[in-house]
Amino acid sequence: MQTLDLNLLIALDALLTEGSVTGAAERMNQSVPTMSRTLARIRLVVGDPILVRAGRVMVPTARAEQLRDGTRSLVAQAQALLQHGGEFDFQTLERSFTIRADDGFVSSFGPVLLRALTKVAPRVQIRFRSQGLQDVEALRAGLIDLDIGVINDIGPEIVRQTLFKDRFVAAFRLGHVLEQAPELTPQLFADCGHVTVSRRGRTSGPLDEALAERGLSRRVAAVAPTFAEALAIARETDLVATVAERLTQTARHGMRTRELPLETPLVTISQAWHPRCNADPGHRAVRALLKQSCEQAY
Numbered sequence: 534m535q536t537l538d539l540n541l542l543i544a545l546d547a548l549l550t551e552g553s554v555t556g557a558a559e560r561m562n563q564s565v566p567t568m569s570r571t572l573a574r575i576r577l578v579v580g581d582p583i584l585v586r587a588g589r590v591m592v593p594t595a596r597a598e599q600l601r602d603g604t605r606s607l608v609a610q611a612q613a614l615l616q617h618g619g620e621f622d623f624q625t626l627e628r629s630f631t632i633r634a635d636d637g638f639v640s641s642f643g644p645v646l647l648r649a650l651t652k653v654a655p656r657v658q659i660r661f662r663s664q665g666l667q668d669v670e671a672l673r674a675g676l677i678d679l680d681i682g683v684i685n686d687i688g689p690e691i692v693r694q695t696l697f698k699d700r701f702v703a704a705f706r707l708g709h710v711l712e713q714a715p716e717l718t719p720q721l722f723a724d725c726g727h728v729t730v731s732r733r734g735r736t737s738g739p740l741d742e743a744l745a746e747r748g749l750s751r752r753v754a755a756v757a758p759t760f761a762e763a764l765a766i767a768r769e770t771d772l773v774a775t776v777a778e779r780l781t782q783t784a785r786h787g788m789r790t791r792e793l794p795l796e797t798p799l800v801t802i803s804q805a806w807h808p809r810c811n812a813d814p815g816h817r818a819v820r821a822l823l824k825q826s827c828e829q830a831y
Contacts, residue, residue: 539611541578544571546608548584549601550675553591560629605675609809621814629658630819633671634681636663637760637780638802645826653822657815664732672807678816679823684803691805694820696827698799699777701740703791706768712789719794723749728772729756730763740775743795760784802827 547557548568558568576583581596593601634643639661650657664682669691671677684693703722705711714721723744729736736753744750757763760776764784767774775793776785777800804823810816 541571541575542604542611543608544568545575545579545583545600546604546675548572548575549593549597549604552584552593554584601674606809609675609813621818623654623657623815623818625656626654626815626818627656628815629660630678630816631660631662631676632679632681632823633662633664633677635759635780637777637784638681640761640783641780642823642826645829646823649822649826654818657819672805675807678806678810679820680805681823682802683800684805690808692808692811693803693805694824696802696804696824697779698801699779700799701775701793701797702778703793704764704767704774704776704781704785704788705772705791706770706788709771709773709789711773711791717791717794719744719747719749722773722794723751725751725773726754726771727751728763728766728770728774729753730758730760730774730776731756732758739797740793740795743797747795764788 544557544561547560548554551557551560554568554572555565557572558565561568563571572583579596579600582594583597584591585594586592643659643661647659650659662677672680672691681696684691703711703717705725711717711721711725729738731738734756736756741751754772755763755766757766760774760781761784763774763776764781766772768788778790780802804820806816806820
């Protein structure tokens with residue numbers, strides 16, 4: 534059997550992570566033909582097709598699925614070993630990090646993080662991925678480096694660090710009736726039409742429970758999947774959007790904001806990562822810079 538060198542192992546990890554030759558080529562900054570030749574070499578060494586076509590997409594073989602976790606672990610160990618062999622220099626680090634976060638975090642804190650990176654690590658690239666539904670597999674498989682948001686217990690091994698706590702506020706267009714109200718009472722708030730935010734399409738939550746305790750209810754006219762979309766609707770209608778304050782500090786530009794007339798639970802925004810990245814100096818530096826960016830952005 535031929536020897537599988539480290540470069541082929543890294544390429545195999547990229548192919549299994551991306552699930553396509555094109556994606557793996559982009560991940561490794563190579564041309565598609567070069568990655569195709571590398572896949573051919575891997576197939577020869579492993580004695581398995583690794584990726585096979587199913588319609589318009591490529592899917593991993595059973596053997597590839599068996600190799601996935603072990604390959605990812607070996608590559609991570611090799612990277613950590615090589616990085617620890619010399620003094621870490623963030624300024625010269627050339628690396629791409631994938632961060633999964635919602636639109637609110639990207640618009641409010643992304644610019645702060647990128648400005649900081651320009652100064653201390655200009656060769657680092659950040660790839661933001663939309664949040665969607667949270668799952669632990671993306672972290673385990675190395676599809677993302679960091680997951681940011683309201684992170685529940687998505688896996689016993691996943692590491693979480695609190696970035697900040699956020700509260701909800703009411704946002705509405707200029708000239709809205711609430712703009713002139715001397716006081717935003719629970720009754721006045723409930724009498725308005727509302728646009729709420731839920732990726733799962735839910736129409737009620739803790740705010741509605743707080744209203745119900747006072748014998749009140751609100752009319753939810755629309756449900757949007759993201760804060761940005763809810764604010765876009767509220768900006769052009771008489772609907773009130775209840776949104777997280779810090780996560781929408783950029784998106785609320787040109788709108789009016791008032792504190793809610795009811796107490797609602799604070800939300801904890803965290804960053805989460807797989808423990809294999811704990812000792813990775815590059816990963817650790819990006820985590821620290823991201824936390825610092827969150828502290829400076831408000």
